[in-house]
Amino acid sequence: MTTSKQGAQTIFDFVKWIIDTHGPRLPGSEEERAAQKDIAEYMEKETGVKPVVEPFMLAPRASIGAIPYLGYAAAAALVLYYIHPIPALILSACTLIFAVVQVFLYKGWFDCFFKKEQSNNTYSVIDGKGEIDHTIVFSGHTDSSWLWQMAVKNPKTMILRTIYGVVGVVAIAVGSLWRLIVGMNSVKPVEGLPTALYIFLLVAPLVFIPGIYSLCIYMSHDKKKASPGAMDNLTGVGASIYMGKYFKENPDKLPDNCRIIVAALGAEEAGLKGSEAFMKAHAGDKDLLIDPYFVNLDSLRDYDHFNAVKGDSWQFTKFDKDMQDMFVKAFENAGVEPHIIVNPVGGCDSTPIVKKGYKTITFAAQNPIATDYYHTYKDVYEDLDMNTLEKSIDVLLDVTEQIHAHHANNEYKVVKCK
Numbered sequence: 001m002t003t004s005k006q007g008a009q010t011i012f013d014f015v016k017w018i019i020d021t022h023g024p025r026l027p028g029s030e031e032e033r034a035a036q037k038d039i040a041e042y043m044e045k046e047t048g049v050k051p052v053v054e055p056f057m058l059a060p061r062a063s064i065g066a067i068p069y070l071g072y073a074a075a076a077a078l079v080l081y082y083i084h085p086i087p088a089l090i091l092s093a094c095t096l097i098f099a100v101v102q103v104f105l106y107k108g109w110f111d112c113f114f115k116k117e118q119s120n121n122t123y124s125v126i127d128g129k130g131e132i133d134h135t136i137v138f139s140g141h142t143d144s145s146w147l148w149q150m151a152v153k154n155p156k157t158m159i160l161r162t163i164y165g166v167v168g169v170v171a172i173a174v175g176s177l178w179r180l181i182v183g184m185n186s187v188k189p190v191e192g193l194p195t196a197l198y199i200f201l202l203v204a205p206l207v208f209i210p211g212i213y214s215l216c217i218y219m220s221h222d223k224k225k226a227s228p229g230a231m232d233n234l235t236g237v238g239a240s241i242y243m244g245k246y247f248k249e250n251p252d253k254l255p256d257n258c259r260i261i262v263a264a265l266g267a268e269e270a271g272l273k274g275s276e277a278f279m280k281a282h283a284g285d286k287d288l289l290i291d292p293y294f295v296n297l298d299s300l301r302d303y304d305h306f307n308a309v310k311g312d313s314w315q316f317t318k319f320d321k322d323m324q325d326m327f328v329k330a331f332e333n334a335g336v337e338p339h340i341i342v343n344p345v346g347g348c349d350s351t352p353i354v355k356k357g358y359k360t361i362t363f364a365a366q367n368p369i370a371t372d373y374y375h376t377y378k379d380v381y382e383d384l385d386m387n388t389l390e391k392s393i394d395v396l397l398d399v400t401e402q403i404h405a406h407h408a409n410n411e412y413k414v415v416k417c418k
Helices: 005-023 032-047 065-081 085-104 149-154 155-182 197-215 230-249 274-282 323-335 350-354 386-408
Strands: 052-058 117-127 134-141 257-267 292-300 304-310 338-343 357-367
Touching: 005 230, 032 117, 032 230, 032 257, 032 350, 052 274, 065 085, 065 155, 065 197, 085 155, 085 323, 117 230, 117 274, 134 230, 134 274, 134 386, 155 386, 197 230, 197 257, 197 304, 230 257, 230 292, 230 350, 230 386, 257 274, 274 350, 292 386, 304 350, 323 338, 323 357, 323 386, 350 357
Parallel strands: 134 257, 134 292, 292 357, 304 338
Antiparallel strands: 052 117, 117 257, 304 357
């Protein structure tokens, strides 16, 4: 059996085992922690190195998980709109501020208002011989997502319906402010106010009821309906650990001066909290991260979509251009069509890394448009593509060699951390 076939089968068996044993693993849930315990034992067995387990606390529902709550707040603001514009303006404005800060930017300013849970980051360190002068970190995230209900029903309209709802909240805020300006503090006509404007201010917010309803049903918090997370992202965790296994079994392939770190990070779906916690613990840690290159693996399934993700649009981050070029070259060498994309929504674990000044790239083999298996109960191991997993191993081995060569050319020196 070739290395890539062995790797693909190893990843598939790992994904099947974790899902059959633990099912969906929502961020900070008992299921995620139980899976992380098994993953730590598996990592030690595969890499031959006892892993480090680092717990951290998070508020699981304080970012993407809060979207239904924002829908409820928007619905309440709509009702208040027809009672008095001031409370409607306050509630709709607060809803928008929370959405920008927590859901779009993952700032975590309001995490203190949500229940805290524990998750864990787990990693093993595999060193080549001699003095280490560069590090390659392979990582994936252990948690799976809440069910995106609209994605199952009609993924093609999900984004439009979500935007429709957000615009509805904006309309309530603007309409409330407008009513205050013209002195329309109740639903009664105001002397001197044009009839057309009066009717518009009363009727316009009602147009957005379907959009606000879409926010309310955006996701289900029922863990029984959650995504099993085969593609997103046990494939990334499995591939990361396999890289450690490969270098354990093929030490001659690991340069004497290279360190490999394989990591399983927690709670990515709750606002990149695992990656954030890892960087909080280790940014500037020159004993662990010696001139590091971070390779984030997130979702390996779709053969026609081998992507080098060059940044997160919502987070305003750009990842390392040289590593992007390495992946494009590796895609071409593996015989798959290369794609360079920007993550269109949310964020990935490379963002907290690049914000600390480190070199990073995200590798995904996933259709970047909304699908009925992204963050839904249809993300199952039965639908994983073995050819995609095989090519992913080829790509990772190729990129590893490129990083060694790139570092040997002394084009990178030790980074300065923020």
